[in-house]
Amino acid sequence: MSKTSNLGTALITGASSGIGAVYADRLARRGYNLILVARDQQRLAALADKLGTATGVSVEVLPADLTDKTDLARIEQRLRSDAGISMLVNNAGMAVTGPLLSVDIDKVEAMLQLNVVAPTRLAAAAAANFAARKTGTMVNIASVVAYAPEMVSGTYSGTKAYFLNFVQSMQNELGPLGVRIQAVLPGATRTEIWDRGGLPIENLPSEILMDVGDMVDAALAGLDQGEAITIPALESLADWQAMETARKALGPQLSKSQPASRYRAA
Ligand SMILES: NC(=O)c1ccc[n+]([C@@H]2O[C@H](COP(=O)([O-])OP(=O)(O)OC[C@H]3O[C@@H](n4cnc5c(N)ncnc54)[C@H](OP(=O)(O)O)[C@@H]3O)[C@@H](O)[C@H]2O)c1
Numbered sequence: 001m002s003k004t005s006n007l008g009t010a011l012i013t014g015a016s017s018g019i020g021a022v023y024a025d026r027l028a029r030r031g032y033n034l035i036l037v038a039r040d041q042q043r044l045a046a047l048a049d050k051l052g053t054a055t056g057v058s059v060e061v062l063p064a065d066l067t068d069k070t071d072l073a074r075i076e077q078r079l080r081s082d083a084g085i086s087m088l089v090n091n092a093g094m095a096v097t098g099p100l101l102s103v104d105i106d107k108v109e110a111m112l113q114l115n116v117v118a119p120t121r122l123a124a125a126a127a128a129n130f131a132a133r134k135t136g137t138m139v140n141i142a143s144v145v146a147y148a149p150e151m152v153s154g155t156y157s158g159t160k161a162y163f164l165n166f167v168q169s170m171q172n173e174l175g176p177l178g179v180r181i182q183a184v185l186p187g188a189t190r191t192e193i194w195d196r197g198g199l200p201i202e203n204l205p206s207e208i209l210m211d212v213g214d215m216v217d218a219a220l221a222g223l224d225q226g227e228a229i230t231i232p233a234l235e236s237l238a239d240w241q242a243m244e245t246a247r248k249a250l251g252p253q254l255s256k257s258q259p260a261s262r263y264r265a266a
Contacts, residue, residue: 009086013092018192036059039065142185147243
């Protein structure tokens with residue numbers, strides 16, 4: 001039998017496997033009711049059964065292909081209108097790998113829909129709901145490749161750079177309205193995304209690969225500590241802070257009425 005949760009409901013996209021499935025497990029154990037979104041209805045239903053039985057929270061399954069406009073609109077509508085939703089885990093994503101010169105550009109377009117368009121529209125819907133109630137939490141799964149285009153294909157890292165930039169802008173806009181927004185930047189994590197993207201996980205050095213449970217537990221610890229950006233693998237927070245300080249110091253220099261002197265005619 002399901003119990004009523006005073007933590008409200010977490011809607012998790014990409015909950016059928018990997019990072020999203022572990023968020024589902026951890027949030028159910030914390031006492032959140034769940035809405036699970038992904039394409040694979042059977043896997044979602046099996047997870048819902050398992051978590052409902054183990055924790056007693058209510059778990060609803062909403063199958064959707066987030067690259068499909070109609071399906072996406074259905075999830076947006078739920079996020080916008082359901083005052084019981086207190087958390088969005090904006091997680092579903094895919095990786096298209098390989099060089100631009102040989103990539104399947106239609107697959108890249110699908111990735112842009114899933115990694116850029118869908119989380120942007122879902123965030124906007126959740127933001128409207130949360131800001132109106134001056135409460136709510138958004139967890140956004142970006143990637144360390146947002147900072148490191150050298151690591152993987154630029155089409156994938158570009159989606160994550162967009163997402164991080166967008167999330168930071170949401171933090172500025174919505175933080176003062178009472179909405180808590182976290183960006184999570186996992187490094188390589190042991191999930192299906194590698195095989196699905198045509199990069200067998202066995203090819204990765206084990207020292208750079210984190211177990212998915214450890215990754216999500218670290219991300220939730222970062223959320224509990226009030227972090228805006230959580231990089232589970234990064235030992236030296238000072239290194240990241242130095243980069244942020246340098247980035248912010250550039251700000252006042254980036255837009256001026258005159259070009260820099262090196263570009264002016266002698
Ligand atoms: N694993 C890593 O190394 C790593 C590192 C950094 C960031 N990330 C990010 O973490 C997020 C989760 O990925 P993961 O590593 O957990 O990979 P995963 O195990 O492949 O999970 C991806 C999830 O997204 C769902 N999904 C895929 N296409 C979808 C679509 N069209 N519509 C709706 N749902 C869809 C999948 O479910 P269905 O197939 O059932 O739809 C699955 O639940 C992604 O945003 C990824 O970019 C992963």
